[in-house]
Amino acid sequence: MLTVRGLSVRYGRSVRALEGVDVEVPADGVLAVLGGNGAGKSTLLRAVSGTLALHRGAITDGEIVFDGERIDRSSPAAVVRRGIVAVPEGRQVFARMTVEENLRTGGLGARSAAARSTARDRVRELFPALAERAGQRAGLLSGGEQQMLAIGRALMSGPRLLLLDEPSLGLAPQMVGRIAAIVREIHAQGTAVVLVEQNATMALQVADHAVALEVGRVALAGAAADLAASDEVQRLYLGGHAESAEQAAAEVCAAEQQRAGRRLARWTA
Ligand code: ATP
Numbered sequence: 347m348l349t350v351r352g353l354s355v356r357y358g359r360s361v362r363a364l365e366g367v368d369v370e371v372p373a374d375g376v377l378a379v380l381g382g383n384g385a386g387k388s389t390l391l392r393a394v395s396g397t398l399a400l401h402r403g404a405i406t407d408g409e410i411v412f413d414g415e416r417i418d419r420s421s422p423a424a425v426v427r428r429g430i431v432a433v434p435e436g437r438q439v440f441a442r443m444t445v446e447e448n449l450r451t452g453g454l455g456a457r458s459a460a461a462r463s464t465a466r467d468r469v470r471e472l473f474p475a476l477a478e479r480a481g482q483r484a485g486l487l488s489g490g491e492q493q494m495l496a497i498g499r500a501l502m503s504g505p506r507l508l509l510l511d512e513p514s515l516g517l518a519p520q521m522v523g524r525i526a527a528i529v530r531e532i533h534a535q536g537t538a539v540v541l542v543e544q545n546a547t548m549a550l551q552v553a554d555h556a557v558a559l560e561v562g563r564v565a566l567a568g569a570a571a572d573l574a575a576s577d578e579v580q581r582l583y584l585g586g587h588a589e590s591a592e593q594a595a596a597e598v599c600a601a602e603q604q605r606a607g608r609r610l611a612r613w614t615a
Pocket of ligand 1: 357358361362363381382383384385386387388389390401402403544
């Protein structure tokens with residue numbers, strides 16, 4: 347369904363974020379994209395969704411093909427029209443708008459009124475808690491509920507391929523489990539998913555295939571079950587290197603702090 351071939355991306359003149367990346371997403375499959383901070387995971391999603399220019403990034407080599415047609419020069423709106431919708435990192439809901447209004451904005455991308463109504467029913471079924479809070483301001487929802495709203499809003503346009511950027515970030519384990527179940531259900535209903543995650547345990551349980559990025563290149567690729575069983579993945583992404591749960595938690599905190607620092611540096615640059 348989606349083929350990324352030899353993709354290289356730069357930000358400005360100097361930052362090479364991706365170098366010769368090859369990725370395949372089969373129709374109705376779930377592909378997990380793993381990797382540490384700065385590996386290039388979000389950049390890959392931005393390239394597919396046509397939003398690199400919004401971040402001062404550009405494709406310098408390679409191609410992205412969706413359903414047999416090149417989309418690497420398409421605008422973000424054209425990519426959505428083809429059926430690819432992204433849920434960016436950080437639960438970006440419209441905080442002052444109600445849950446219902448947030449969902450309606452997602453429905454603007456639907457192909458027809460009938461498609462919008464089908465999508466609306468699907469979102470109601472997947473997220474009953476959102477239906478109960480339809481009139482509430484999105485900014486007052488919990489972190490997990492906001493993540494569900496962001497996913498629900500993306501589903502309102504009836505996508506064929508959903509791009510999820512770290513949906514489990516900062517959520518409690520129980521909520522991570524619910525997000526995993528929802529991704530499985532979305533997949534079971536026939537929507538392909540690219541799941542970017544630092545939480546490799548969750549991602550490899552949900553995905554059929556996975557790639558691991560290291561400093562902008564594909565370091566490992568294969569069936570999710572094979573990668574989950576490999577020593578290298580255990581050591582690098584499944585906490586096999588931490589000597590205790592406390593150390594693993596400290597490493598996650600340090601990684602989140604680094605990420606926040608890098609974002610601040612980018613904003614102030
Ligand atoms: P994280 O999990 O921390 O979000 P990531 O794997 O998603 O990391 P990217 O955000 O894709 O990684 O970043 C890849 C590289 O590109 C990093 O070196 C990062 O600092 C750089 N980068 C990302 N966005 C920009 C930008 N807008 N301008 C300049 N450099 C950027």
